[in-house]
Amino acid sequence: MTQRLILASNNAGKLKEFAELLGPIGFELHPQGEFNVPEAEEPFGTFVENALQKARHAARLTGLPALADDSGVCVNALGGAPGVYSARFAGEPKSDVRNNAKLVADLASHADKSAYYYCVLVYVRHADDPQPVIADGVWRGRIIDTPRGANGFGYDPYFLVPDFGKTAAELAPEEKNAVSHRGQALRALVDKLGKLA
Numbered sequence: 001m002t003q004r005l006i007l008a009s010n011n012a013g014k015l016k017e018f019a020e021l022l023g024p025i026g027f028e029l030h031p032q033g034e035f036n037v038p039e040a041e042e043p044f045g046t047f048v049e050n051a052l053q054k055a056r057h058a059a060r061l062t063g064l065p066a067l068a069d070d071s072g073v074c075v076n077a078l079g080g081a082p083g084v085y086s087a088r089f090a091g092e093p094k095s096d097v098r099n100n101a102k103l104v105a106d107l108a109s110h111a112d113k114s115a116y117y118y119c120v121l122v123y124v125r126h127a128d129d130p131q132p133v134i135a136d137g138v139w140r141g142r143i144i145d146t147p148r149g150a151n152g153f154g155y156d157p158y159f160l161v162p163d164f165g166k167t168a169a170e171l172a173p174e175e176k177n178a179v180s181h182r183g184q185a186l187r188a189l190v191d192k193l194g195k196l197a
């Protein structure tokens with residue numbers, strides 16, 4: 001049986017990855033934009049609080065179950081920055097180009113380029129769901145200063161994945177989904193939903 005689900009995101013890169021991951025396993029996905037849901041506030045200092053806020057916001061405005069993703073890149077030499085502030089690292093309005101330029105500049109004087117992507121997903125059955133389903137994922141790599149690849153989104157052209165010798169933007173979509181922070185989190189979430197069903 002297919003399950004209708006609102007994706008509580010306006011990020012086209014995320015929406016594409018969710019469609020690739022969830023479409024084939026029986027979810028009928030609707031980006032929140034289809035319901036004219038505006039972007040939720042993300043005022044918190046933790047990924048999980050922001051994801052919960054986004055999921056509740058979409059569920060409240062649509063009356064449907066909602067899935068939200070809050071994610072970012074955490075750089076060890078920068079004390080975990082940009083982390084939860086990844087989307088607005090270089091200020092408003094959000095810009096991947098300026099975020100990546102700032103990341104490379106901030107790291108220039110550091111030898112340690114290690115980093116990881118983090119993703120937390122929150123699923124709510126309705127806005128006041130007392131049992132949100134939560135799962136997360138981590139994907140380790142390092143930041144390079146010259147972009148490579150045209151796939152993916154965000155920081156992907158600068159995120160080198162040692163196991164592949166490629167950036168996340170050089171991986172095919174299915175390769176990225178198989179190992180990424182988002183892919184890991186989503187498989188864990190689906191597993192939990194199955195157990196609850």
Ligand SMILES: O=c1nc[nH]c2c1ncn2[C@H]1C[C@H](O)[C@@H](COP(=O)(O)OP(=O)(O)OP(=O)(O)O)O1
Nearest residue numbers: 009010011069070071072073086087153154155156
């Ligand atoms: O796989 C990824 N590949 C590249 N970059 C990524 C990835 N995953 C997260 N990121 C970056 C993009 C953005 O700078 C931030 C997420 O910010 P975040 O607030 O969660 O998303 P967003 O504002 O773009 O869309 P929305 O809140 O509507 O879901 O981390």
Ligand SMILES: [Mg+2]
Nearest residue numbers: 039042070087
């Ligand atoms: Mg956001």
